Amino acid sequence: MITLFSYPDLFGLEDNNPYGLKVFAFLKLCGLPFEHRHTLDAKAAPRGQLPYVDDGGQSIGDSDAIVSHLKRKYRLPIDDALTPFQRDLDLLVRRALDDLYWVMSYSRWRDPRFWTAFRDALLRTHPEIAADDLEAARKYNFDRYHYQGIGRFSPKEVYARGIADLQVVANMTGDRGFLFGPDPNSIDAGVYGFVANIVFYDIDTPLKLFVLSQPNLVRHCHAVRAAMDNRAVSRQPL
Incomplete structure (x- = not known):
């Protein structure tokens, strides 16, 4: 298992x-x-x-x-039909998402406009989490942002970077189907992991406002979710 x-x-x-x-x-x-x-x-x-x-x-x-x-x-065929060019694009999109990760994290832990709402949502959903532990995690993340580099930018510059990453993905996402055709590939799971964590994030960060302005990104997110729901169901531990 x-x-x-x-x-x-x-x-x-x-x-x-x-x-x-x-x-x-x-x-x-x-x-x-x-x-x-x-x-x-x-x-x-x-x-x-x-x-x-x-x-x-x-x-x-x-x-x-x-x-x-x-x-x-498990010899999974999910990416078998990709061309060499599509495999190269797959890698480039994943690297853009790696860059986007830092902006998403910054919006939750660093930006004072959104930190308290994020903290309160975590504590409300998971009362077993201690507020002091979240404060310690926030301090740790401040150090990460500084040494990674994004913590040295202004908030405006940080969000411009994340929106640029999202714009590339939006440009690649058509009005129908998935990134490389009518069936989802592993890159669609990757894009979903990021976009869903923006679309369904119940706080209006600049990233969310941008995604909501891109109907194809929202459509793609829901299309992946529908495809997931049509497949096997995971088993939560008792």
Whole structure:
């Protein structure tokens, strides 16, 4: 049995972290049975980061590494029809999403306009989480943003960077189907992990306002969700 360990749910999404939601969506789109466990403790995770999966006793971390492992081990055909050019685009989109991650995280933990609403939503949804732990996580994230570099930009510059990433994805997303055709590929799970964590995020950050101005991104998000719902259902632990 595959077990996915990822951050807690929020705003009706199975994971409030885009990478964990990406893996969740990938598993669902491929119809693989799995158990989903929410945690904040990453000590058992490879590299000490969430998400990770335990696949028959083998632990795999990093969302891209997880997807590669699952495709290889279970001979999943989800990306078999991609052309070499589409595989290159897949990589470039994933790298743009990696850049977008920092802006999304900044909007939740760093920007004082949105931090308290995000904190309160977490505490309301998960009363077992201590407010002091969130404050400690916020301080830790401040350090991460500084050393990564995004913490040295003004808020206006930060959001301009994230919106530029989203604009590229919006430009690639048509009015029908998925990024590379009528059926979803693994890149659609990746895009969903990020866009859903903006669309369903119940706080009007600049990222959300931009996504809502792009009907094709919203349509794509709901199309992936519908495709996930038509596949196998994960099993929550008792």
